[in-house]
Amino acid sequence: MTTSTLERQATTAPARDRAVWTCDNCRAESSAHRKRCTDCGTSRF
Numbered sequence: 001m002t003t004s005t006l007e008r009q010a011t012t013a014p015a016r017d018r019a020v021w022t023c024d025n026c027r028a029e030s031s032a033h034r035k036r037c038t039d040c041g042t043s044r045f
Contacts, residue, residue: 030044
């Protein structure tokens with residue numbers, strides 16, 4: 001039995017990072033990979 005390419009991709013695809021951070025300035029939530037708040041532009045570092 002062989003496995004098709006589509007079946008292998010579905011089982012080995014990396015999980016997406018769903019982490020969020022809360023802006024200290026406006027308390028909006030942005031995804032963790034972003035370095036700036038999406039609402040006010042404050043840098044998270």
